[in-house]
Amino acid sequence: MKLLLQSAFALVLPLLASAASTSDDKKTKDPAPKPCTIRSPASGAFFDLSSLSLHPPKDTKDVKKGEVSESYHVKGQDYGANFTINFCAPVVEDLTNVEGVDRKLAQNVSAYYTIGKKSYSIGSVNSELVLRGSKLVLNYTNGSPCDSPSPKPKRQLAHGVQDLRSAKIIDDDDDDKSHKKKDVRRKNTIILLSCQKDPLGPKSPKATISFAGEMDCTYIFEAKSQAACAGIETTPQQLGPGGVFGVIMLIAILVYIVGGCVYQRTVQHQRGWRQLPNYSMWAGIWSFLADTFIILTSSCARFLPGRRGYSRVSLDGNSNIRGRHAEDENRLIDNLDEEWDD
Template sequence: MIPLLSTLLLLVATAQHALAASDIALKPCTVISPTSERFFDLNPMRRLPPSESDSKKKKEGEEGSWHAKGYDYNANFTINFCGPVVEELDEVQELDEKLWRNVSAFYERGSKQWAIGLENSEPIFRGRKLILNYTGGSLCPSSSSKSKRALDTREIIEGDDDDDDADKPSKEKPSSERRKSTVISLLCDSDPLAKTSISFVAAVDDCAYFFEGRSPFACGGVHQETQALGPGGVFGVMVMIAVLVYFVGGCVYQRTVMHQRGWRQLPNYAMWAGIWRFFSDMFIILTSSCARFMPSRRGYSRVSLGQDGGRRGRRNEDEDRLIDNLDEEWDD
């Protein structure tokens, strides 16, 4: 019986592990490491607008997006994790105005702003490195200069009647455009008092920007949603398995070894029969005691006597009369 119980418990543990390792739908801004299978949730790192952030963060001064000093780049950066920046943008250069609300990283010089990446809520792993990548920002300087040259060339050859040659610049323009992008490498900071921080690393030809972020949320943990049962549920499953093994193993033993049949195949049949009789007697006692509180008719009621009853009554009168006569004779 004990080996069977151990086997069932091992199957339950194996099923839970298989569920944890299987592909499941993840929430935005979460990822599972393919090497360590640790779960990473970056949602707490995201800054929300003042209308959506709670009062605790407002008291701690965590309003607005994250900021990184550019040092020798001559510009400071504003970044948010897995969401657009909290600040309202009004002068984003070389980017469609409809996309301004989706900018997740930008820098500004004077009154002008340059987007260096649009919103992305899907972190990825490159080996053991946790990466968050933003793309689709403002045009890179090389692309903007090329597009200007293409426009200038188009103005010069505007008098050309060849429609096919006139269409070539418009077809080649999207392939020559490069837009600013951002790569954020997230590192684990296991210090209990540590807070999330981000720092600027480098910029390649004013088109690709690299940042390094440190946060306790980048350390990973156990995916809570993969646990189908909590501690209480796991204990309940273990109890159910133990009861099942007890009854099945006991029935097999009573039938094959003790050669019992019917209800006597149950393990400890005498004990269970005694418990059943106890509850049956208690039920009878309770129902009989409750029956006394049932409403009933009060007072006397005349019992009608039939023919036999009348004869019995006359016979009693004759006996009384005979006794009275004998008493009188005895007195005389």
């Protein structure tokens, strides 16, 4: 028995050590963040806005869950134009002719507005989030040129947003200062996201977006959503606690079977099925199950309707005929006996 326990521990301990090493490797290695997600370096809170991304349906007839035909629409109020926005993804609408943007790059537009028959991009797709205090910031750059006409003069920004222009806008273009005059200024978009734990209703949109204002070719929006609330990051694990427990149980069963067979064969000198450990117990369990099955099937067979018909009547008639033949035979024997006596 000690030999079996030692062999079991010898098989289980390397597995636990490998599981611990994999967990340590996961802690040491910091994987790259997923698109449209961010982790707060101060509090460790995790934010995931991927649920706000809208995707066009692959098949217009069969629209699956999460696929829509329109992006988020935002009223421009006194700006004179309404806006169309998507989060961390291009807009769902098919844009082919965007002012100041190549047709190939028009498929990457994440925010735009339309004046007449012309569409103006206010930023291309970006999936990197930034934390500014308690708010998430999503920045779109490389829109249409700033010399594009605006429907109305610049709108004054809402309260608490005017100081955003003092902050540096995230832009992938790091050009030299000497070439600033030659470069074309393009429209940008800043989306400020805040947490909204209680949705307005079951059919309410995933995010409530409002236009805050425009200043120096930068369009600022405020969005409230439940997705902007801090959560817990769920990292996919190769082997979870349930998997580790299952592997340990499998190893224990294998050790029990193999060790028991070796013991029964070498020490008890058993052969055939009797080599299995605790053969008498397992044989008793099997016979009990077999007897239970037979009892159940026989009890169920009693409820089946029996065959009744003319066969029963014919059998009864044959029995009467057989009785008459027996009486005749007895009389014949008695007569023969009397004649023999005479």
